[in-house]
Amino acid sequence: MKKLKYDVVVVGGRLGGSTASLFASKSDVDVLMIEKRQEIGTPVQCAEGVTYGTFETLEIKPSERYVRSRIKGAHIHAPNGRRITYEGGIAEGMVLDRKIFDKELAIESARAGTDIMLKTTVKDLLIKDHKVSGVVAKHLGENIEIHADVVIAADGVESNMARLAGFESILNPQNICSCAQYELVGIDVDPEYLEFYFGDKIAPKGYLWIFPKGDGVANIGLGIRSSAGTAIEYLNKYVKTLDATPVELNIGGVPVSGPIDKTYTDGFLVVGDAAGQVDPITGGGIHPTISCARIAGEVAAESVKKEDHSSEFLKKYQDNWRQKIGKNLNKSVTYRKMADKLNDDDMNALAEFIENQDIESISKISVLKFVGKHPNLMKVLTELL
Numbered sequence: 001m002k003k004l005k006y007d008v009v010v011v012g013g014r015l016g017g018s019t020a021s022l023f024a025s026k027s028d029v030d031v032l033m034i035e036k037r038q039e040i041g042t043p044v045q046c047a048e049g050v051t052y053g054t055f056e057t058l059e060i061k062p063s064e065r066y067v068r069s070r071i072k073g074a075h076i077h078a079p080n081g082r083r084i085t086y087e088g089g090i091a092e093g094m095v096l097d098r099k100i101f102d103k104e105l106a107i108e109s110a111r112a113g114t115d116i117m118l119k120t121t122v123k124d125l126l127i128k129d130h131k132v133s134g135v136v137a138k139h140l141g142e143n144i145e146i147h148a149d150v151v152i153a154a155d156g157v158e159s160n161m162a163r164l165a166g167f168e169s170i171l172n173p174q175n176i177c178s179c180a181q182y183e184l185v186g187i188d189v190d191p192e193y194l195e196f197y198f199g200d201k202i203a204p205k206g207y208l209w210i211f212p213k214g215d216g217v218a219n220i221g222l223g224i225r226s227s228a229g230t231a232i233e234y235l236n237k238y239v240k241t242l243d244a245t246p247v248e249l250n251i252g253g254v255p256v257s258g259p260i261d262k263t264y265t266d267g268f269l270v271v272g273d274a275a276g277q278v279d280p281i282t283g284g285g286i287h288p289t290i291s292c293a294r295i296a297g298e299v300a301a302e303s304v305k306k307e308d309h310s311s312e313f314l315k316k317y318q319d320n321w322r323q324k325i326g327k328n329l330n331k332s333v334t335y336r337k338m339a340d341k342l343n344d345d346d347m348n349a350l351a352e353f354i355e356n357q358d359i360e361s362i363s364k365i366s367v368l369k370f371v372g373k374h375p376n377l378m379k380v381l382t383e384l385l
Contacts, residue, residue, distance in 0.1 A: 003145045006032040007304040009135055011122050011161050012154035013040045016272030018105040019293035020152045025112035027301030032115045034137060041102035044250050047211045047219050051093040054287050057294060066100035068213035072192045078351035079199030079344040095211045125164045132267035149309045150300040152269045157255050159274030167270060168260050175257035177206060177283055180231035181221025182239060183248040189218055199344050203234055223283050256280040258333040264314040269296045280336040292321040
């Protein structure tokens with residue numbers, strides 16, 4: 001069997017894998033990134049919206065090659081049709097063409113020194129002295145042993161790597177939001193605003209989104225949980241009301257239970273969807289994944305240089321990412337649990353309350369008075385507290 005040796009092996013060539021590889025390579029260690037598909041960037045796995053902070057983390061200027069639209073706000077639609085508008089802050093950003101962006105990020109990583117191996121599937125982990133020391137992969141029909149000081153798993157929600165390393169699974173149906181999305185042509189939407197629709201009839205225990213991509217093109221998708229129907233059935237029901245033509249369909253799952261408890265062990269780190277590093281309330285994973293993957297790449301490179309690949313050293317990765325985004329993810333878990341128990345009447349009441357408030361100056365007293373008028377909201381808050 002052919003044998004190779006690298007300082008760091010990254011499994012998965014999407015955002016998490018390319019980001020971890022990029023920053024490990026910038027630290028001047030030998031990095032190999034493995035991708036099971038023959039092309040990086042396909043299929044698209046999200047609504048493609050990002051904040052400007054994502055590019056600050058990457059230390060890359062966004063390029064017009066993949067920026068499809070620039071967003072200044074969002075419209076939130078309650079079940080009864082009431083619309084609330086947010087502008088600036090986290091609602092401000094861009095909608096990308098992920099097929100191009102993902103590949104461009106991999107190119108940046110390659111320019112930094114990362115080797116990339118496409119059409120390669122990891123079959124097993126190499127273990128030496130009870131420590132992960134590489135992977136066994138199959139590349140174009142040939143089995144290869146790839147030895148490494150640190151392996152980074154960035155292989156998505158169905159992570160085979162994490163299971164091989166003994167990490168907890170995030171594939172419990174209750175932890176996964178089922179999603180479907182069309183890219184449609186002929187959509188008449190405001191090119192500077194995202195649209196979000198809530199309600200049991202349109203997307204039970206989830207929401208429907210419309211992300212404009214310019215020139216009458218938009219991503220329209222939805223995510224649902226705990227429903228008798230499927231995401232594609234609900235999406236098709238909505239799309240039938242539109243005079244638009246689909247040019248792409250993507251179906252998948254998003255982990256919404258929050259991060260797994262432990263994301264490191266001897267010689268091994270987990271990032272992105274594989275680690276549950278996704279905002280549980282929005283299902284957004286681009287910024288959390290890139291933030292965590294950068295830390296993973298930097299910590300992995302540091303462990304190589306210090307010749308310490310132990311669990312004790314690599315714990316630095318988890319400590320750092322939890323400090324950076326852990327509190328926000330934990331808050332989102334709480335908010336998601338609350339949202340799961342709200343009915344359409346609750347959402348309509350919340351929309352009316354928010355619409356009539358100055359968001360910057362909402363007081364605890366006004367919130368308590370409002371909640372006191374709605375028994376189910378009071379019950380939900382009491383259970384959570």
